[in-house]
Amino acid sequence: MTGSSTQEQTTNTTNSAVANVAVDTSYENDSAYGDELSSYSASLTSSVLDFRQENGRRYHNFRDGSYLLPNDESESDRLDMFHELCLQLLHQKLYLAPIKNPQRVIDLATGTGIWAIDFADQHPQAEVIGCDLSPTQPSLVPPNVKFLVDDIESEWAYESNPFDFIHARYLAISIKDFGKLIKECYRSVKPGGWVEFQDWDGYPVSPDDSLKGTSLQRYYDEIYSAFEGAGYEVRPGPKLEQWFKEAGFVNVHVEQFVIPYGVWPKDHHLKNVGAWNQAQSETNGFEAAAMAPLTRFKNWTKEEVVVLASKARADGRNRKIHMMFNFYVVYGQRPEN
Numbered sequence: 001m002t003g004s005s006t007q008e009q010t011t012n013t014t015n016s017a018v019a020n021v022a023v024d025t026s027y028e029n030d031s032a033y034g035d036e037l038s039s040y041s042a043s044l045t046s047s048v049l050d051f052r053q054e055n056g057r058r059y060h061n062f063r064d065g066s067y068l069l070p071n072d073e074s075e076s077d078r079l080d081m082f083h084e085l086c087l088q089l090l091h092q093k094l095y096l097a098p099i100k101n102p103q104r105v106i107d108l109a110t111g112t113g114i115w116a117i118d119f120a121d122q123h124p125q126a127e128v129i130g131c132d133l134s135p136t137q138p139s140l141v142p143p144n145v146k147f148l149v150d151d152i153e154s155e156w157a158y159e160s161n162p163f164d165f166i167h168a169r170y171l172a173i174s175i176k177d178f179g180k181l182i183k184e185c186y187r188s189v190k191p192g193g194w195v196e197f198q199d200w201d202g203y204p205v206s207p208d209d210s211l212k213g214t215s216l217q218r219y220y221d222e223i224y225s226a227f228e229g230a231g232y233e234v235r236p237g238p239k240l241e242q243w244f245k246e247a248g249f250v251n252v253h254v255e256q257f258v259i260p261y262g263v264w265p266k267d268h269h270l271k272n273v274g275a276w277n278q279a280q281s282e283t284n285g286f287e288a289a290a291m292a293p294l295t296r297f298k299n300w301t302k303e304e305v306v307v308l309a310s311k312a313r314a315d316g317r318n319r320k321i322h323m324m325f326n327f328y329v330v331y332g333q334r335p336e337n
């Protein structure tokens with residue numbers, strides 16, 4: 001460090017979740033971070049594995065077209081980084097619900113299966129299922145995990161063999177009808193069992209207005225209007241509590257978190273979380289979320305998407321732009337009787 005005098009800026013906002021995230025300006029002298037972040041049980045028929053290739057990315061084939069992000073290696077790397085981001089955010093906890101000795105657990109839309117694998121390691125007595133449209137999970141996994149190819153927006157068949165715990169994370173821009181999905185969870189969890197969703201409010205905020213007029217702002221406006229036009233839920237986080245209560249859950253508990261983008265916060269924990277958020281987005285994340293919605297629904301060319309994504313990424317590296325997201329962990333219990 002070269003004589004760093006840490007000046008403190010505090011964001012001025014009335015939004016409770018995003019208030020008072022102090023900006024670390026010490027990087028103008030030096031910074032430790034710097035700016036560089038430079039056994040399937042379903043039978044896997046050939047159609048499930050016959051992935052769609054489009055604009056240089058690979059997409060799921062089962063229920064072709066229903067999920068707009070890729071399922072290739074780059075995206076799997078990004079999702080594994082997102083998992084680490086969540087562990088950092090929640091201080092290494094995989095879930096917050098007060099579950100006790102769960103025997104049967106499902107992770108909905110499990111992605112790379114990393115949450116299900118970690119959960120199975122921590123709960124060797126539990127039988128853990130991870131389901132997803134894509135069979136992209138590893139095959140070397142703990143013996144108490146299995147992965148299924150399944151569409152969670154279709155009718156469920158779990159009521160006769162219900163779960164002690166149902167977990168779902170980061171289904172924003174994946175699912176159209178969260179209310180229906182959460183009612184299915186209610187039907188498929190045992191009386192006294194718990195359901196937990198962890199999800200974004202996808203729209204970014206910057207209480208000091210530093211996001212205004214940037215390519216980052218344009219990026220999110222463009223992609224979310226495409227997702228919303230196609231019927232996907234972009235901001236489930238703040239609505240989860242209501243959906244849980246409407247489904248009949250009791251003891252509904254809500255925790256709201258701030259996830260900054262980048263290393264601009266002064267607070268060490270938020271800086272670390274922000275660094276992981278930037279790292280997962282820089283793993284081709286801007287292109288991943290934009291390519292299919294903008295080319296399929298707004299007739300953009302691949303090149304136009306790449307340009308917008310790279311401008312957004314560049315803005316993301318600008319420490320004068322203080323972007324952050326609200327993230328919610330909501331859990332509830334099915335009544336005992």
Ligand SMILES: C[S@@+](CC[C@H](N)C(=O)[O-])C[C@H]1O[C@@H](n2cnc3c(N)ncnc32)[C@H](O)[C@@H]1O
Nearest residue numbers: 067109110111132133150151152153169170174
């Ligand atoms: C953004 S990723 C999140 C993955 C994982 N939950 C996590 O937290 O890392 C969304 C996942 O949802 C899956 N998905 C989307 N729609 C689905 C559906 N209708 N049924 C099952 N999985 C779905 C996608 O294939 C993708 O793996």
